[in-house]
Every structure is written in structure tokens, then in C-alpha cells.
Amino acid sequence: MRIFIIEDQFIFRKKIIDLIHSASAHPFEIVEVLNERTFFQEIERMDIYSTDLFFIDIDLNFYLTGIDLAEVIRGRNRECGIVFCTSFEDKTIEIVNRQILPLGYLVKDKNRGLVQQDLARILQKFVTNTQKDAGSHLKLIINQGREKTIINEADIFYIATIPSHRNTLTLRYQQQEILVPGKLRTLKTELKSPFFIKELKSFILNINKIEKLYSTDGLVQFIDQTILDIGLVGTKKVQQFLREENSDVSG
Structure with missing residues (x-):
């Protein structure tokens, strides 16, 4: 399983990576996105799998917002995981109406312990969902x-x-x-x-x-x-x- 970290704040990006390592023993392949512009151009050629998980900053310092980027990713794969990193609580309606269907949210201004708890639950939820037999339908x-x-x-x-x-x-x-x-x-x-x-x-x-x-x-x-x-x-x-x-x- 690949985890893409798309976060333009260096400190929070490193914090997410550190917390992933401490929150889960699953052998994730972590991809640290350092250039959002290049990554956006590459998305159109990338293979995006249902086992991929994206952590995306809503307020990217870029001409596209994190919601714009997530919408493109969701258009490429309906089953992959998307988690928004945000300090805002007023974006839910826009995210719903743009059919992004995120797995969850990480709030930046929470203390480290609470962020780690949220992250652990997100990772457990994602691993559980992706490990279900894709051919079996409830x-x-x-x-x-x-x-x-x-x-x-x-x-x-x-x-x-x-x-x-x-x-x-x-x-x-x-x-x-x-x-x-x-x-x-x-x-x-x-x-x-x-x-x-x-x-x-x-x-x-x-x-x-x-x-x-x-x-x-x-x-x-x-x-x-x-x-x-x-x-x-x-x-x-x-x-x-x-x-x-x-x-x-x-x-």
C-alpha cells in the first residue's frame, strides 16, 4: 500500500510521516510529494490503485486547492483513500458536492497525541477496508x-x-x-x-x-x-x- 503525503508545510508533512510510522506497523510505502505542480502533471499518467492512500492539505500554496487535486485523484480512482489535512471545518459541503468522498480528516491545530489517535484510526480503517475480498459483496x-x-x-x-x-x-x-x-x-x-x-x-x-x-x-x-x-x-x-x-x- 502506498501513502502519498501532499502537504506544503514541511513541519506538518514530517509530522504525518513520523506519526504513520509510530501509529501502524503495516509496511506502507510512503511517497513524500515535494513539488505539487509536478505531481499534478504526473497524476494524468499515474496508475492510481484502490490500495493507495492520499493525505492532502486543503489549503495548498498552489494555484489549485487540495480539494481540486483530490477531485482529480477521485476521478482517476473511486476506491482509493483520501484524507484531508485542514484547519478548516467549513469545507464539508463543497467536498460532498464534488463527490470526493474522503476517508477522513486530520486537524492540524490539535495536539500531537490527538492527531496520532485520529491517524491510527484512519490507517486501521483503510487497511481493514482494503483487505476485504474485492470479489465478495455484502x-x-x-x-x-x-x-x-x-x-x-x-x-x-x-x-x-x-x-x-x-x-x-x-x-x-x-x-x-x-x-x-x-x-x-x-x-x-x-x-x-x-x-x-x-x-x-x-x-x-x-x-x-x-x-x-x-x-x-x-x-x-x-x-x-x-x-x-x-x-x-x-x-x-x-x-x-x-x-x-x-x-x-x-x-
């Missing part, structure tokens, strides 16, 4: 009377309660929507994939299917252009989930 089995519907968890966009129908849910996946008997809390337990947001009272959302988040309107738009009204509190919780990566990291 399935959700829906019992509908005498019939069973088997759905890849990765194909699910969202699951929502129906206010007028007790113990009935609506589940959207691929290009269709089905009614599912049962309670939302039961499915929250059954779903095992790490990309689901389960903190909402009436919804389960697949973070990989979110295209845009409209925080002032309480709306989520998915990649198939479906729009779901989850309320202002709901969008705030989604932002919090994306910022803290399911309480694994904070930013």
Missing part, C-alpha cells in the same frame, strides 16, 4: 411473504420510513424502488457496509450515492438525480457524519 435479504429479494448493499441509495404506513419501508436501489416490511432499526442492524449513514431517525443513506447536499433546504440529491427531503436536522447530521467519518476521525 447482501441484504428482504423477506416479502413467500419470496425473498437479495440486494447488493452497495446498490442501495436509501431506505426510508413511510409515515402513513407503520412497519413498512421504502428502499431505493439501482433504478427501482420497493416496499419493504419491517422496522428501520432492524435494517440498521442488518446492514454491515461502512458507507451507510444510520444516525438519522427515519432514513438510512448510502454516502457513496450522494451527489449533492442542500443544507439550507434539508435536501439530499443522489447520483440518479433522486431528491430526498431529510430535513434541516437531517442534513446537519449528514454533515457531521461526513466530518467525523462515523466518529472515527474529526475535522
